[in-house]
Amino acid sequence: MTEIRHIVFDIGRVLIHYDPNLPFSRLIPDAEERKWFFDNVCTHDWNVEQDRGRAWEEAEALLIAEHPDHAENIRGFRRHWHEMVPHAYEDSVEIMEKLIDSGHDVTMLTNFASDTLAEARQRFDFLNRPRGVTISGEIGLIKPDRGIYDHHVATFGLEPAATLFIDDSPKNVEGAKAAGWQSVLFTDAKTLEADLQRLGITV
Structure with a gap:
């Protein structure tokens, strides 16, 4: 070798x-609802595209168009990112x-x-x-x-x-x-x- x-x-x-649950345990207190949100809205695959270079504004707009009722929490992912890395x-x-x-x-x-x-x-x-x-x-x-x-x-x-x-x-x-x-x-x-x-x- x-x-x-x-x-x-x-x-x-x-x-x-790094743990997205840290801020979201406050934003979405119900564990099952929070799991659904990460499984269906702000998913791992969605977040990876920001790692690939997609702008947060574009990423948020795409999800909000699909899930308008979750707009505040979608924006909250970037807004509260600093809490995910404590x-x-x-x-x-x-x-x-x-x-x-x-x-x-x-x-x-x-x-x-x-x-x-x-x-x-x-x-x-x-x-x-x-x-x-x-x-x-x-x-x-x-x-x-x-x-x-x-x-x-x-x-x-x-x-x-x-x-x-x-x-x-x-x-x-x-x-x-x-x-x-x-x-x-x-x-x-x-x-x-x-x-x-x-x-x-x-x-």
Whole structure:
């Protein structure tokens, strides 16, 4: 196995917490009604298109045309986005910062809307420490599509076989492997530390 020279972090649910239920448990208190809303209105597939670069105004207009009775909650998804990311995972951040401080080449690759990531980077300064970031919303590609991994390699001059990707999604981990990268599934910081040690990377 090729020695790892580049380490790439996902952001959401790896470095910062993300949970749309946090504001919506207040906006739609009934659990079944809230589940219906996420299953049928502000769905995962709808939100992914903002990660691909669709403007929030367009996204909201499309849903409001289909679900006019839910207009306020549809607008509430972006309006209350800051509540969905309440805190960082300090232990994961510590690992990333130690890797940077010890001279490792660290970048980030994320499915994120460009405006919300800009907001996150203002709130969480550690997101500005890696050498750079590929943001799906800025390039119109999303994980696990092969193109986004190839784009990241080209942008930052990485060797795929010498690159380790850390992501909380099994599909994204497999996507990285299909692009010739090494990759581990993030579950928690303790497991990540063990994975890094197994791969010869001391934190």
